[in-house]
Amino acid sequence: MFTLYLSLFYLIIVSKGCPKGGILSPLLWNLVADTLLNLLTSHQIWCLGYADDIVITIEGSHIHTCFETAQFALSKIEAWCNEKSLSVNPEKAEALLVTCKTKYKITALSISGKPI
Numbered sequence: 001m002f003t004l005y006l007s008l009f010y011l012i013i014v015s016k017g018c019p020k021g022g023i024l025s026p027l028l029w030n031l032v033a034d035t036l037l038n039l040l041t042s043h044q045i046w047c048l049g050y051a052d053d054i055v056i057t058i059e060g061s062h063i064h065t066c067f068e069t070a071q072f073a074l075s076k077i078e079a080w081c082n083e084k085s086l087s088v089n090p091e092k093a094e095a096l097l098v099t100c101k102t103k104y105k106i107t108a109l110s111i112s113g114k115p116i
Helices: 025-041 063-084
Strands: 046-050 052-058
Touching: 025 046, 025 052, 025 063
Parallel strands: none
Antiparallel strands: 046 052
16 A cells, blocks of 8 residues: 655745744744844843743843843844844833832833834
8 A cells, every 4th residue: 555645835935034834934033033042141131032932031129220221132132133134013022010119110111213
C-alpha cells in the first residue's frame, strides 16, 4: 500500500516582517527580537518576550527614576526599530504602575512622539 502526499507551495513575496501564520515566523521573530531583549537587559531593565509581545519591567525606589528608565528603554526600542525597519504601535502599548503607596500622577511615556 502506498500513500502519496502532495504539497502545494504558494509563492508569497514578503517585503519585510514575517508572514502571519507561517511555520518559520516564530523562529524568525525570536532571532530578531533576541537582539532587542539583550540590548534592554544590558541596561538593567528586566524584559520578557512572549510570542510577538515584549514586556519590560522596571523596579525602583523613586517613581521619577522609574519613569526616566522607562523612557530610556522606549527610546532604545524606537532606535532599534528604526534600525530594523520596524515600528511599535503606540495604541497597543500600555504602561502600568504598581505601587503600595497612594495614587501618583503618572507622567506620560511616549514612543515615536505619541503617548502611551
